[in-house]
Amino acid sequence: MRRHALSWICAVTALFALDCGRSKSTTGGGEPETKTETKAPPAAGSAGPTKLSVAAIAIVDVAPLYLAKAKGFFTEENLDLTIQNTQGGAESVPGVISGQYQFAFANVISLLLAHSKGLPLQVIAAGNFSTGKAEDFGGILVPAGSPIKTMKELEGKKLAVNQIKNIGGVTVRAAMRKAGGDPDKIEFLEVRFPEMPARLGQKDIDAAWVVEPFLTVARNQGATVLDWNFADTAPSLMIAAYFTTRDYAKANPDVVKRFTAAINKGLSYAQDHPDEARAILLTYTKIDKPIADKLNLPVWTPEINRASIDVLAELMVQDKLVTSKPDVDALLK
Amino acid sequence: MRRRSGPPGPPSRAARALLGALGLAGVAAVFEAIPRAGIVSPDYLPPFSTMIAALGREAGAAPFWRALLDTIEGWALGLAIAVVLGSVLGVAIGSVRGLRAATASTIEFLRPIPSVALIPVAVLLYGAQLRSTLLLVVYAAFWPILLQVIHGVADVDPVARDTALSYRFTPWAKIRYLLLPTGLPYILTGLRLSAAVALILAVTAELVIGTPGLGKEIAVAMASSAVPAMYALILVVGLFGVAVNLGVRALERRVLSWHTSVRLEAAR
Numbered sequence: 001m002r003r004h005a006l007s008w009i010c011a012v013t014a015l016f017a018l019d020c021g022r023s024k025s026t027t028g029g030g031e032p033e034t035k036t037e038t039k040a041p042p043a044a045g046s047a048g049p050t051k052l053s054v055a056a057i058a059i060v061d062v063a064p065l066y067l068a069k070a071k072g073f074f075t076e077e078n079l080d081l082t083i084q085n086t087q088g089g090a091e092s093v094p095g096v097i098s099g100q101y102q103f104a105f106a107n108v109i110s111l112l113l114a115h116s117k118g119l120p121l122q123v124i125a126a127g128n129f130s131t132g133k134a135e136d137f138g139g140i141l142v143p144a145g146s147p148i149k150t151m152k153e154l155e156g157k158k159l160a161v162n163q164i165k166n167i168g169g170v171t172v173r174a175a176m177r178k179a180g181g182d183p184d185k186i187e188f189l190e191v192r193f194p195e196m197p198a199r200l201g202q203k204d205i206d207a208a209w210v211v212e213p214f215l216t217v218a219r220n221q222g223a224t225v226l227d228w229n230f231a232d233t234a235p236s237l238m239i240a241a242y243f244t245t246r247d248y249a250k251a252n253p254d255v256v257k258r259f260t261a262a263i264n265k266g267l268s269y270a271q272d273h274p275d276e277a278r279a280i281l282l283t284y285t286k287i288d289k290p291i292a293d294k295l296n297l298p299v300w301t302p303e304i305n306r307a308s309i310d311v312l313a314e315l316m317v318q319d320k321l322v323t324s325k326p327d328v329d330a331l332l333k
Numbered sequence: 334m335r336r337r338s339g340p341p342g343p344p345s346r347a348a349r350a351l352l353g354a355l356g357l358a359g360v361a362a363v364f365e366a367i368p369r370a371g372i373v374s375p376d377y378l379p380p381f382s383t384m385i386a387a388l389g390r391e392a393g394a395a396p397f398w399r400a401l402l403d404t405i406e407g408w409a410l411g412l413a414i415a416v417v418l419g420s421v422l423g424v425a426i427g428s429v430r431g432l433r434a435a436t437a438s439t440i441e442f443l444r445p446i447p448s449v450a451l452i453p454v455a456v457l458l459y460g461a462q463l464r465s466t467l468l469l470v471v472y473a474a475f476w477p478i479l480l481q482v483i484h485g486v487a488d489v490d491p492v493a494r495d496t497a498l499s500y501r502f503t504p505w506a507k508i509r510y511l512l513l514p515t516g517l518p519y520i521l522t523g524l525r526l527s528a529a530v531a532l533i534l535a536v537t538a539e540l541v542i543g544t545p546g547l548g549k550e551i552a553v554a555m556a557s558s559a560v561p562a563m564y565a566l567i568l569v570v571g572l573f574g575v576a577v578n579l580g581v582r583a584l585e586r587r588v589l590s591w592h593t594s595v596r597l598e599a600a601r
Binding site: 101213 | 457553556559562
């Protein structure tokens with residue numbers, strides 16, 4: 001019996017050794033990658049392109065990133081870019097902090113929230129902007145035949161946003177204040193964007209804050225626009241940005257500079273060539289072509305709108321997302 | 334392996350397959366009829382034929398096949414690691430009485446932790462990569478195998494064990510003639526449970542974390558309001574599940590052809 005057990009213990013250790021060997025080899029595969037990242041900047045021209053991983057959610061907002069890659073703007077800057085599509089800011093921020101991604105895309109409020117919690121993030125490029133007028137890429141919808149005609153009438157009504165304590169909730173409340181209503185009287189509930197057209201169709205909510213492509217989908221099904229809340233919050237409100245960690249930016253200023261140059265070129269290009277932006281949507285999302293042709297694109301420009309970030313930072317205090325105003329200067333460097 | 338001893342073997346199997354196909358056709362007909370009859374809006378539940386058309390479009394493009402392979406990789410690799418780990422640890426724990434007592438409460442503590450509760454850990458450790466999927470799949474698939482193997486080892490006939498001891502069986506002979514015949518049915522039962530659980534967790538990881546695979550494609554379809562494509566991909570996951578189950582059953586029939594439970598089933 002004893003020898004029997006011993007033979008099994010041997011087998012166990014042997015298999016563990018095998019498994020350890022496997023996991024070592026996989027981490028081994030990752031290590032040189034991170035090493036080349038830190039080494040590459042000084043040896044840029046000679047040592048081949050710098051490998052980069054960027055986390056971005058597969059939505060309309062990041063079309064310039066895909067366009068810049070397709071147009072070779074990153075290659076021109078000697079960057080070998082991999083776009084990892086994640087499911088949103090909840091993963092991209094920890095992913096960037098832990099170094100799995102060098103850069104990522106997230107909305108301004110998520111960034112300010114993370115920053116005020118002490119996460120050392122730094123914005124390196126603009127993401128996307130509200131059009132600042134009617135026909136924006138996000139807005140407040142009411143179901144077909146709704147009696148609600150003005151923002152003020154939302155008092156005591158059920159309004160769906162994806163996250164109450166984020167850009168949706170904050171900008172809806174700002175729009176309500178602007179209309180002279182009391183934002184605290186809106187009955188907010190959290191619903192995911194893909195479910196919103198159906199919820200509006202069933203009329204079990206009175207209104208919903210919806211972004212593209214669901215805005216167009218819901219309007220095709222009869223919902224109508226009550227208000228463009230981004231435009232009501234600030235002129236050409238910057239919605240999202242590309243970011244990295246302060247440590248990475250400090251250690252790799254050249255890589256950051258090259259990435260920013262390439263994405264800025266992509267932002268301008270996407271703005272000047274909306275047809276190509278719509279076409280690239282069909283490659284990384286599954287949006288139907290008729291919807292992609294019809295939906296409202298955001299504004300893309302490299303100019304970071306500092307004033308609009310200040311507005312959001314102040315609204316965050318007012319709406320009690322944070323206790324003191326986030327340090328906008330530190331986030332922007 | 335061909336041991337269809339009972340006279341009504343082949344026709345009954347054909348009949349069963351036919352009935353199964355009829356059942357599937359029935360489900361397809363219901364899914365075609367419900368949206369067409371206007372019971373549910375076709376915007377949210379497209380007719381079955383629309384789903385199939387969307388599936389055709391998906392299958393015509395490379396990303397679909399890459400996603401399918403990614404899911405198969407996450408599932409198979411995770412399951413394989415779980416089976417090896419579970420069998421080895423199970424045999425070790427099962428054959429040493431002290432070890433069994435020492436680990437029992439730990440196992441009972443760790444086992445009920447739902448694998449999905451590890452998603453935040455996976456995201457922090459590995460991000461949207463295969464290793465995140467593997468963490469969830471291995472954790473979920475490991476326990477059924479481990480427990481089955483522990484019980485299997487405990488089930489070795491004491492007389493057989495003593496006989497092996499008296500005849501001074503070599504360790505290999507002990508595995509071959511003592512442990513395997515008793516333990517194999519247990520391992521395969523564990524495998525059948527784990528194979529299904531592994532698929533659920535592989536797709537969950539892809540769907541929630543965004544690791545590459547069919548689950549992620551479903552999430553992208555959802556975020557794009559591509560409803561028919563979303564259903565088409567869900568159908569593929571379902572078919573994959575059916576294939577997994579059929580595969581494990583076939584394996585069971587082959588490997589355990591000598592075992593009473595399989596012989597009884599074949600005779601029926």
